[in-house]
Amino acid sequence: MRPVGDGRLADERGQSALLMLGAIAALIAFAMVLASLGQALGARSRVQRVADLAAISGAREMRDSYGRLFEPPFLRPGVPNPRHLDVRAYLERARAAALDGASGNGVSIARSDVRFPDAASFAPTRIAVDVHDAADVRVAGDDRSGRRVVRVGAHAEAGLTVATGSPTFAVTGGDGEYRGPFAYRQGKPMRPDTALAFDRMERGAAAAGVRLIIVSAFRSNGEQAALFARHPDPKWVAPPGRSLHRLGTELDLGPPSAYAWLNANSERYGFIRRYQWEPWHFGYARSPGSASVGFGPRGGDGRATAALQSFVPAQFAPAITRAAVRWGVSATLLAAQLYAESNFNPFAVSGAGARGIAQFMPGTAAAYGLGNPFDPSASIDAQGHLMHDLLSRFASVPLALAAYNAGPGRVAACGCVPAIPETQAYVARILGLLGGAGDLTGGGLEVRLLE
Structure with missing residues (x-):
């Protein structure tokens, strides 16, 4: 007969063995789970x-x-240009390249898996790809085969950026509010060209023994709304979205002792008294350029023109430069506008009857002395003249562009880019061209993963 102590010892050893086997089984199962997870992550x-x-x-x-x-x-x-691609053909080429790129790396994707987030723009630069595939993964505890098919997916987006850094240009809302860049005088923000003109006027006033004080300058629509809420009289305080102060061109000046000198001399410096009942309110009324107020690269205004965009056909460059110099309008602005109007086609005729490279309607052409709208040099000169007048009237590049497209009456009625899809797309397209879209000079474009 075995001693009682020996039996207990044997039972304890048996329990220990079972615990050990259980631990080993758990470790094996855990290792298999890790292996399955690793396979899934590897497939992903x-x-x-x-x-x-x-x-x-x-x-x-x-x-x-x-x-x-x-x-x-x-x-x-x-005679079609074989080098030209429309947006649809351009996107199809990109989609085909993405499909080939996926299949070349072992996975077939559908056409619908390739999208273009900015396809609505006139020159898309982004592509998004979704990939779905099946992975054969070993699954712990599966009594049937030990393997399962797991669906995995991934998303990637790539795009084009300017090699020398993304160009910056001012973004103006539909209400025409100026968004910068700003210059500051006496602590007050204003458009840079307005600031330079004020400097000249301030020096002239000082030479006459008059000191000018800037009481107010640029006001955002939000600031104007707060001011109008405190003083809701539209004769003295314009409602938000209607105040000229949102354009960055307006200055409220003082002291009252300076009013007589300002009335006699302000126009010499490009400022006009806006309202007879406001002897302090003067606005800068000369035609703005585009680069100086944030639209397009530096060196693109009038005589300062260094180079036109690379998409400008060489035969039209001299006429664009001459018009820019004559009318004081940015050459890059005129070039971008011609591209949007007619693709530089001197013989273009729109469904509405606009004609030529600058798409003049007959009445406007007659008003600006343009006898033959199909003469590109004469049309470009008239375009510069018209843009000079619109910029002087509206003191805003986007508003002047909107007036060129939709007519000055519609822009004046709302003080904004009218809610007309064609006009809004037209303005956005030209501002994009001024911001560098389509210009392959200065380092070209780089491909980058965006997400």
Whole structure:
């Protein structure tokens, strides 16, 4: 007969063995779970890599084809330009490159898996790719085969950026509010060209023994709303969205002893008294450029023109430069506008009856002495003249562009870019061109993953 102590010892050893086996089984199961997780993560990484490479392939095609969006569609009347691509063909080339990029890396994707987030723009620069695939993963505890098919997916987005850094240009809302850049005088913000003109006027006043004080300058629509809420009389305080102070051109000046000198001399410096009942309110009324107030690269205004955008056909560059110098309007602004109006086609005729490279309606052409709108040099000169007048009237690049497209009456009625889809797209398109879209000079474009 075995001693009682020996039996207990044997039972304890048996329990220990069972616990040990249980621990080993748990470790094995945990290792299998980790292995399954690792396989799933590996499959996810592989699919993400395919998505990244497909997006980059599509973006590279966009980079290589981008300049062709800005080629004139016709070499001469009736002769298509084989270099020109419309947006639809441009996007199809990018989609095909993305599909090839995915299949070349072992995964087939559908056309619907390739999208263009900014497809509505006139020159899209972004491509998004979704990739879905199946991964065969070993699953712990699966009594059937030990393996399961797991669906994995990934998303990637790539786009084009300017190699020398993204160009910046002022963004103006539909209400025409100026967004910068700003210059400051006596602590008050204003447009840079307004500030330079004030400097000249201040020196002239000082020479006459008159000291000028800036009481108020630029006011945002939000600031104007607060002011109007305190003083809701539209004769003295304009409602938000209607005050000229939102344009960055307006100065309320003092002291009262300076009013007589200002009335006699302000126009010499480009300022006019806006309202007879406000002897302190003077606005800068000379035609603004575009680069100096945040639209386009420096060196693009009038005589300071250094270079036109690379999409400008060489035969039209001299006429654009001459018009810029004659009328004091940015050459890059005129060039961007011509691209948006007619793609530099001197023989263009719109459905509404606008004619020529600058798309003059007959009445406007007659008013500006343009006898033949199909003469590109004469049309460009008239375009510069008209833009000079619109810029002088509205003191805003976006508002002047809107007036060119929709008519000055509609812009004057709301003090804004009218809520007309064609006009809003027209203004956005030209501001985009002024911001560098379509210009391949200065370092070209780079492809980058965005997310």
